[in-house]
Amino acid sequence: MSLLKDPQFRLFWGAQTVSMVGTNMGRTAIPLVAATTLATTPFQMGLLNAAQTAAFLIVGLPAGVLVDRARRRPIMIVSDLLRAALLLLIGLGFFLDRMSFAALMVSTLFLGFATAFFEIAYQSYIPVLVGRERLVEGNARLESTSAVSRLLGPTLAGVLVTAGATVAVCVQAVGHLFSALQLSLIRTPEPVPDRSPGRRMGAEIKAGLRFVLSDPVFRAITGSAATYNFFYAMATPLVMLLLVDEIGLSGTVVGALMAVSGVGGVFGAAVAGRVATRFGPVRAMWAAYLVTIPTSLLIPLAGDGWATVLFAFPWFATSFGIVVYNVGQVTIRQTLCPPDLLGRMNASVRFLVWGILPVGSVAGGALGEWLGVRGALFVAAAGMSSGVLWLLCSRLRTMRDLPAPQEPRPTGATPASK
Template sequence: MRNTEGTRITKLPEFRTFWASQSLSMLGTAVSRSAVPLLAATVLSATPFQMGLLQSSLTVSFLVLGLPAGAWVDRMRRRPVMIVCDLARALLMTSLVVAALAGRLGFTWLIVVGLLLGAARTFYEIAYQSYIPSLVGRDRLVEGNSKLESTASAAQTAGPAVAGVLVQVGAAAAVSVQAVSYLFSGLLLLRIRKPEPVAGRAGRGGMGAEIRSGLRFVLGNPLMRAVAGSAATYNFFYAVQSPLVVLLLVGEAGFSGATAGALMAAGGAGGLLGAATSGWMARRLGQVRVIWLAYLVTIPTVVLLPLTGPGWRVVFFVVPWFTAAYGLVVYNVAQVSFRQAMCPDQLLGRMNASVRFLIWGIIPFGGLAGGALGEWLGVRGALLVAAVGMSSGVVWLLCSRLRGMRDIPVDAIAEPYVRSG
């Protein structure tokens, strides 16, 4: 067998294939967030209530299926799970194209497809994060995650723009491109030949006991609990902020929709730079230290957002929007790599599912809180509350033992927490 120790990760054919597959899959997911609602709006003339229902159908699965999905993924090899999810999403998108071209597309079917797409995404992303350690090795997690995060950031930046251009050709065209991207993503995964560890049922006592073991690992381990707490706090208050940012730019500052979109693209640029430099930052500052340092230095800049206005005051939006996006990606690469390195392989699916349940399941509540705060305090006042809340997430990290660590210890896998009650 060829020795690949010390080889750059981009020289490994298995990683290059996986990276290409992930790029296509992430682009398809990013486009779908805009293309499916645009399909509803342009073809079905959906009402605001129906649009909200459709958006919920695409995201509710992490709250409903997230925990059992983690237990199921830990019973299987992860690569076949991703392949099935990609091919299933390709078929679902194809069904929308066929229905739209035939003039038979109805809102009920769109909701059904949205629910199934969300379920497939839930299984895919849990399996995806659980597969990376076996593909690249635990010593290359930061390098691998930074490369993968770069394409995720690019997809999130380009996805809405690609969907908007394709919808000008026709809503079915946008959805058909998604079907092709998922299809080729699955086919690329089929080409990976690196053996994957045999899956087994690590837990005892049934599905409930396995789910509890994943939650116990995350909540019972002080280091994992601090990371999950910081991410959950950030996500809740980011969800408070999200519905208000467009209102700030268009309603309060008076920018056009096109200008607002261009200003928000600064976040995508910051994310791409963060992905490009996250590996260097981890080596320079320490793989653990960079988690809290990136958060502490960059995220609090969002307190400047409420000062945004026309003219030179646009700097109060562009600078913190770029800076926070940069820091968030550096933080994400470091904390995801930390979680993967800390977790035993047989528990990776349940760990990732538990973390996603905790940090993504809270997002709908943040959105509701943002709307209420906007009505009560006004847009700028609510954004200030959101900014302070987002900044407070770092307290979890600073009050934990993470603050005194530079790098992950060699014997970092936290086996005792798997058995703890």
């Protein structure tokens, strides 16, 4: 039976969709509101953007431990309610003209904390909701809405901010309230986690990191994702400079070209399940990376007129490929990880994979000063392409389907060496 016929999954899918749209709205709306109403400096904008993504570095690993100690659905509900309350407070501050940059900064940081808990819990909850045998379909459905939210969220943010800061943040708050309501209606039973006394957070964090770094499959997946993210973060600020300064495109054309990424992601999510069924989830994952990501080497060659295709095609292809890759790698992680380690595993992977982003951005700016925009983009594209070597040099290269899941280990135990 298709998951679309499962009312419990539909509730979860609806909640995740609204929550992801709200999250991606906020990542655009809050900096935009700050720029238009608080007259922020470039340094302050940098701090504000850092506050949006710093949560996985600050609380990501402890969040994984706490997610493993509790049922995941209540954590998601509380996270949505906290985000709604914080956004309503921000909206009230703007309405009363009492919002300062410091208050917005602190509120944004706490929004990030709630988002970190939500995202770690939701990835750990999917196997409970759909069963491990339907993870590919479930992740493909969820990845499709993630791709749409990355396209729709910033667009809605731009429209709503023109109507006023209060309207923009209050609409996001309503979205998170709706998500919490949808989640509260789910009736799928969730096992009670181990709550034995004497469990130490430090030891449990170490167990999660050790599991990810010592297991060859998880190490290869995490290494490929971290490599891609580092060099993608290098490319991100350079791409805008390429389109605006080097090629001289108008803002309208730049916006249209940037939206191509969202279209590629939607297409990738639409076919990811069928590709995994046809070729096997493991083979589909690394093949999608190998075929699509190297097209990014064309981006530095882009120019005006017809040569914009040299940007548009790889921008579409890389987004398409990375979504297919994400469906595969998330499914592998959820399938092979023991249930009692899911929260810590997801938190450890996010800590390693997302924590590298700020470093990549700084490195990209420095390399752009040294080699120029196009030269630095060549380095970034080559680096993104090299991430597939982690997969090709592991046993994943010879596999079509997923290996057998591992047996659950006692909480906090060290995984067996391999």
